[in-house]
Amino acid sequence: MTSSLLASLRPEATGAPASGIVELSKYARTAGDVIQLWVGEGDVPTPAFICEAATRSLAAGETTYTWQRGIPELRQAIATYASNLYGRALSSERFFVCGSGMQAIQIAMTLAAGPGDEVIIPSPTWPNAPAAAGLRGAVPVLVELTHGNRGWQMDLDRIAAAITPKTKALFVNTPSNPTGWTATREELAAILALARKHGLWIIADEIYTRFVWTGEAKRAPSFHDVREDGDRILWVNTFSKNWAMTGWRMGWVEADPALGDVIENLIQYSTSGSPPFIQRAGVAALERGESFVEHQISKARKARDIISTAIEQTGRCHFSRPDGAFYLFFGVEGMTDSMAGAIKLVDLAKVGLAPGAAFGSGGEGHLRLCYLRSPEQIEIAAERLRQAIRQL
Amino acid sequence: MTSSLLASLRPEATGAPASGIVELSKYARTAGDVIQLWVGEGDVPTPAFICEAATRSLAAGETTYTWQRGIPELRQAIATYASNLYGRALSSERFFVCGSGMQAIQIAMTLAAGPGDEVIIPSPTWPNAPAAAGLRGAVPVLVELTHGNRGWQMDLDRIAAAITPKTKALFVNTPSNPTGWTATREELAAILALARKHGLWIIADEIYTRFVWTGEAKRAPSFHDVREDGDRILWVNTFSKNWAMTGWRMGWVEADPALGDVIENLIQYSTSGSPPFIQRAGVAALERGESFVEHQISKARKARDIISTAIEQTGRCHFSRPDGAFYLFFGVEGMTDSMAGAIKLVDLAKVGLAPGAAFGSGGEGHLRLCYLRSPEQIEIAAERLRQAIRQL
Numbered sequence: 001m002t003s004s005l006l007a008s009l010r011p012e013a014t015g016a017p018a019s020g021i022v023e024l025s026k027y028a029r030t031a032g033d034v035i036q037l038w039v040g041e042g043d044v045p046t047p048a049f050i051c052e053a054a055t056r057s058l059a060a061g062e063t064t065y066t067w068q069r070g071i072p073e074l075r076q077a078i079a080t081y082a083s084n085l086y087g088r089a090l091s092s093e094r095f096f097v098c099g100s101g102m103q104a105i106q107i108a109m110t111l112a113a114g115p116g117d118e119v120i121i122p123s124p125t126w127p128n129a130p131a132a133a134g135l136r137g138a139v140p141v142l143v144e145l146t147h148g149n150r151g152w153q154m155d156l157d158r159i160a161a162a163i164t165p166k167t168k169a170l171f172v173n174t175p176s177n178p179t180g181w182t183a184t185r186e187e188l189a190a191i192l193a194l195a196r197k198h199g200l201w202i203i204a205d206e207i208y209t210r211f212v213w214t215g216e217a218k219r220a221p222s223f224h225d226v227r228e229d230g231d232r233i234l235w236v237n238t239f240s241k242n243w244a245m246t247g248w249r250m251g252w253v254e255a256d257p258a259l260g261d262v263i264e265n266l267i268q269y270s271t272s273g274s275p276p277f278i279q280r281a282g283v284a285a286l287e288r289g290e291s292f293v294e295h296q297i298s299k300a301r302k303a304r305d306i307i308s309t310a311i312e313q314t315g316r317c318h319f320s321r322p323d324g325a326f327y328l329f330f331g332v333e334g335m336t337d338s339m340a341g342a343i344k345l346v347d348l349a350k351v352g353l354a355p356g357a358a359f360g361s362g363g364e365g366h367l368r369l370c371y372l373r374s375p376e377q378i379e380i381a382a383e384r385l386r387q388a389i390r391q392l
Numbered sequence: 393m394t395s396s397l398l399a400s401l402r403p404e405a406t407g408a409p410a411s412g413i414v415e416l417s418k419y420a421r422t423a424g425d426v427i428q429l430w431v432g433e434g435d436v437p438t439p440a441f442i443c444e445a446a447t448r449s450l451a452a453g454e455t456t457y458t459w460q461r462g463i464p465e466l467r468q469a470i471a472t473y474a475s476n477l478y479g480r481a482l483s484s485e486r487f488f489v490c491g492s493g494m495q496a497i498q499i500a501m502t503l504a505a506g507p508g509d510e511v512i513i514p515s516p517t518w519p520n521a522p523a524a525a526g527l528r529g530a531v532p533v534l535v536e537l538t539h540g541n542r543g544w545q546m547d548l549d550r551i552a553a554a555i556t557p558k559t560k561a562l563f564v565n566t567p568s569n570p571t572g573w574t575a576t577r578e579e580l581a582a583i584l585a586l587a588r589k590h591g592l593w594i595i596a597d598e599i600y601t602r603f604v605w606t607g608e609a610k611r612a613p614s615f616h617d618v619r620e621d622g623d624r625i626l627w628v629n630t631f632s633k634n635w636a637m638t639g640w641r642m643g644w645v646e647a648d649p650a651l652g653d654v655i656e657n658l659i660q661y662s663t664s665g666s667p668p669f670i671q672r673a674g675v676a677a678l679e680r681g682e683s684f685v686e687h688q689i690s691k692a693r694k695a696r697d698i699i700s701t702a703i704e705q706t707g708r709c710h711f712s713r714p715d716g717a718f719y720l721f722f723g724v725e726g727m728t729d730s731m732a733g734a735i736k737l738v739d740l741a742k743v744g745l746a747p748g749a750a751f752g753s754g755g756e757g758h759l760r761l762c763y764l765r766s767p768e769q770i771e772i773a774a775e776r777l778r779q780a781i782r783q784l
Contacts (some may be wrong), residue, residue, distance in 0.1 A: 003648035008591065008624060009654060010506040016657040022460070026535045041728070045453030062435030063639040099491050099641065102664045114402045115507045115529060129463065137507060137529070199400065231401060247455040247667050258394035262401060265408040269523045270492045271663065275639050275670070325428045 180322020572714020
């Protein structure tokens with residue numbers, strides 16, 4: 001009977017893969033006092049001034065339906081933040097509030113790709129991007145990054161070679177989860193040229209742009225640096241990472257205002273808008289959160305150095321220090337089953353890492369470690385891993 | 393350039409219709425002090441004890457990622473509420489928390505229907521249901537309710553006649569928004585028999601079940617009263633209506649636990665779960681909200697009588713007093729353009745109603761009025777409408 005129920009569901013639904021990260025987390029949660037470095041999340045709750053903005057809004061009775069695109073104050077606050085960050089004037093009409101960066105990806109995929117279409121995604125990749133394409137009935141085409149002495153690199157020729165008449169979109173995540181690969185401005189210009197040539201949409205996932213470790217730049221290169229009006233680019237973004245708001249489920253889509261009515265309808269027919277009191281918290285984060293963001297970045301920078309040194313010292317791991325984001329994605333000599341490896345590390349070291357196999361083509365043999373943590377906690381994890389990885 | 397951008401989007405996305413309700417609301421918001429009866433929402437904010445549960449959770453730092461299916465406490469609270477309401481033991485494993493009743497519908501549609509499939513929906517209907525089917529690439533097939541001396545009725549033969557080899561699901565909203573049609577237990581049994589015979593999924597939208605005006609029953613008849621294990625039924629539900637939580641964007645899907653992993657993946661790849669502090673508010677609503685719900689129902693019952701009497705007195709409207717939900721859906725003699733009629737009522741009476749045309753086949757010529765309001769406010773609206781409808 002159960003199998004009959006499942007068999008009667010749509011293949012897009014039953015075909016959606018289980019997340020390998022979730023699988024590891026379920027194991028690790030049963031193992032007692034484990035340092036949880038498998039998920040893309042820091043170790044502090046949302047700052048009080050952000051929570052208090054939500055509390056005040058609740059107390060004021062802002063608990064009813066509201067603008068589907070987001071309250072005007074939040075759209076303006078995002079526009080101001082983005083205009084400052086990218087050094088160009090961006091109208092609030094470009095920004096559409098939605099229920100998480102994940103939902104932003106879902107909306108972007110719905111706009112750009114459907115049944116039979118192909119979406120090119122550099123890999124290793126956060127698994128939710130290809131899964132979102134698959135749920136639209138589209139085929140995610142994973143194109144492996146190369147991995148050499150300069151770390152993870154995108155081979156533009158490989159991307160170009162993967163384009164077929166069915167290709168409708170390129171999903172570009174830079175800085176990249178999990179690899180830390182961070183596109184240069186020149187690479188972004190080349191990707192954009194390729195997209196223009198073939199009439200493809202770019203779905204730009206630049207959510208880690210503030211977490212960049214090369215030089216003194218305040219952010220990573222962005223498609224904002226190379227775009228022109230009329231380019232087919234959809235940005236997806238989230239409040240989760242910069243402002244420690246992973247649990248709030250709020251993000252935004254940035255697009256040409258000409259798409260406004262279409263995006264509003266997609267929001268209407270998926271979650272019908274975001275809670276007004278959560279949006280007030282978003283305004284507080286954007287307008288008063290800069291010192292918190294800088295503190296997060298500085299913490300991650302220290303943690304990156306600590307964990308990179310420790311993993312190098314094992315003598316059994318291969319990686320380059322990542323250019324951006326807050327993950328170390330490293331290969332372990334002789335480890336061919338990353339899920340088994342991650343489980344063994346939970347048992348041996350009480351440290352939980354995400355198995356590389358969860359990140360698609362090119363990911364097996366690796367482990368992903370989130371270092372958006374206090375340097376003290378990362379020291380402890382580093383020491384444990386130094387011992388345990390030798391026994392893998 | 394703009395037209396080129398739009399032309400390059402997927403037809404499912406650009407084909408999603410604008411909501412006629414939103415269109416009217418945009419007009420009415422510019423018209424000054426209008427009594428807003430166009431939306432399915434009451435006139436009180438969320439009760440303080442519910443808001444305070446969220447506030448306490450925020451203060452406790454519950455601001456991070458959490459269970460994709462919902463926190464165990466909330467799933468149990470829903471199970472307890474539902475078990476009491478339906479008089480049968482329902483396991484918490486049947487319940488999946490998501491980001492609104494709308495998202496519950498999106499998930500249910502994704503499970504049951506895809507490109508080329510057909511979904512039968514009795515009409516007039518809340519427009520978001522057919523729109524959600526269309527976004528999956530499925531074809532919503534609207535089958536008109538009949539409308540006679542007994543009010544709106546479902547003609548099961550019409551439903552049966554609409555079934556084709558492409559039909560995959562029946563969307564059944566009872567009590568119905570906008571018509572107030574409320575299925576009897578016998579009708580539900582007949583619909584279920586039809587679904588069983590043809591191997592169709594039923595998407596059961598019973599969110600207004602507590603708002604029922606026939607007799608003394610605590611709720612409307614439900615598919616829970618007639619279902620057996622193995623039946624293909626997906627319930628969609630929301631916190632919005634019972635507990636005045638429209639702005640919170642939280643709902644749930646109820647399904648056979650065998651579907652759990654698939655539903656969890658659909659949540660993961662759409663919004664990745666609901667905020668934990670909102671879920672705590674949901675627990676408070678379910679465990680301590682009964683007296684509030686009963687107050688809402690009693691208010692709506694009084695308001696229904698007031699507004700029904702007033703609209704009858706115009707001598708120009710045709711309707712039967714609705715059996716359930718909290719809308720009056722009435723035809724106006726000689727009104728062939730309900731959007732124009734609704735706009736005229738905003739101008740003449742400063743009362744905003746939703747145009748019937750927004751509710752699909754069979755809706756034109758009607759207006760929808762939400763009476764989940766204080767009797768005092770409904771008295772004022774009633775008096776204004778009594779005058780103005782004569783001038784339509």
